[in-house]
Amino acid sequence: MIIGSKIIYLEELPSTNTFAISLLGPERPPEGTIIRTDFQSAGRGQPGNTWESERAKNLLFSIILYPEMISPGEQFLVSMAVSLGLHDFVGRHVPAPAIKWPNDIYVKDDKIAGILIESSTIGNKVQYMVTGIGLNINQERFTGSAKNPVSLKQITGREYDLERCLYELSHDLDSRYRILKEGGADEIVKEYHSSLFRKDRWTGFSDKNGLFEGRIKQVGNDGRLTIERRSGSPADYYYKEVEFIF
Ligand code: BTN
Numbered sequence: 001m002i003i004g005s006k007i008i009y010l011e012e013l014p015s016t017n018t019f020a021i022s023l024l025g026p027e028r029p030p031e032g033t034i035i036r037t038d039f040q041s042a043g044r045g046q047p048g049n050t051w052e053s054e055r056a057k058n059l060l061f062s063i064i065l066y067p068e069m070i071s072p073g074e075q076f077l078v079s080m081a082v083s084l085g086l087h088d089f090v091g092r093h094v095p096a097p098a099i100k101w102p103n104d105i106y107v108k109d110d111k112i113a114g115i116l117i118e119s120s121t122i123g124n125k126v127q128y129m130v131t132g133i134g135l136n137i138n139q140e141r142f143t144g145s146a147k148n149p150v151s152l153k154q155i156t157g158r159e160y161d162l163e164r165c166l167y168e169l170s171h172d173l174d175s176r177y178r179i180l181k182e183g184g185a186d187e188i189v190k191e192y193h194s195s196l197f198r199k200d201r202w203t204g205f206s207d208k209n210g211l212f213e214g215r216i217k218q219v220g221n222d223g224r225l226t227i228e229r230r231s232g233s234p235a236d237y238y239y240k241e242v243e244f245i246f
Contacts, residue, residue, distance in 0.1 A: 002032035003063055003177055004170030010035070014042040016062040017118055017132040024128055029064055032177075034170065036061040043134065044116060045146075047240070051114065051134045052144035058151065059135040059166055063173070066128055069181055072121040075129065076223035079103045079117055080192040081180045082131050085173035086113050087195050089135075092168075094155050098197035101216065101225050102239050105135075106197050109246060110150035112136050137165055148246075185221070193218065202230065204245035207237065211245065 006029065013019050016035045023029050037060050043051035053060055067078050083103045090097040090105055090112060100106045105113035113135040120127040136142075136151035137160050152160055180188050193199060199216045205227060206212070214227040217234065225237045235242075 003174035006033045012039045013037040020062040020130045031066045033064045057139040062132040074221040081176040085176040088172040089169040100197035110148045207242045
């Protein structure tokens with residue numbers, strides 16, 4: 001087991017990602033170390049966003065990864081593997097989750113989990129990827145500005161044991177990450193695509209030129225999204241260059 005081989009728990013932190021990065025000095029923690037907390041005072045979301053999580057209600061953790069097998073231009077493969085691990089976990093508890101590009105986990109049209117990866121590369125080598133995960137488990141009300149959060153409890157009405165969830169989820173993440181480490185990138189790419197939210201379905205999007213209708217065709221190993229437009233040629237987008245219109 002790589003992911004979850006060591007778990008560091010602290011009751012409260014500003015952000016597990018920030019704390020994990022601070023541990024990456026000359027003596028690095030073992031690969032797969034998890035830093036977990038019950039409350040973040042400055043939880044970070046994707047650039048420009050915060051991450052709301054009521055104390056001790058949800059899973060908030062970061063995993064320290066050293067994906068030496070991945071070239072810097074293909075780091076998104078790690079994001080795909082982690083998204084699939086989360087998708088596996090959520091899919092055992094509620095029907096039909098999906099991965100919304102680039103790496104949110106959705107149930108119907110609501111977001112149950114988000115991933116924030118912060119990495120460093122030197123030359124042609126990925127030094128580390130700190131992979132932060134927020135998974136909404138027992139929270140019943142969200143008061144922040146996120147537009148469509150949801151938790152497992154809101155969907156099923158059940159209360160979950162967070163320790164048990166972390167145990168299960170770290171196994172799911174570990175299985176997917178080990179496939180990637182052992183040369184199974186093709187499998188990860190294939191399964192990511194088959195779990196992708198609204199793949200091949202005509203959907204409204206907006207980009208810098210305004211609204212358009214298109215359908216998702218594929219995601220590259222660098223995270224680039226290709227959308228076939230109803231009118232005109234296919235277009236490629238990196239994160240934040242295009243949005244879904246709900
Ligand atoms: C997103 O905006 O979708 C990404 C959310 C990532 C939140 C997690 S919670 C644990 C880790 N520490 C942080 O500060 N953020 C990530």
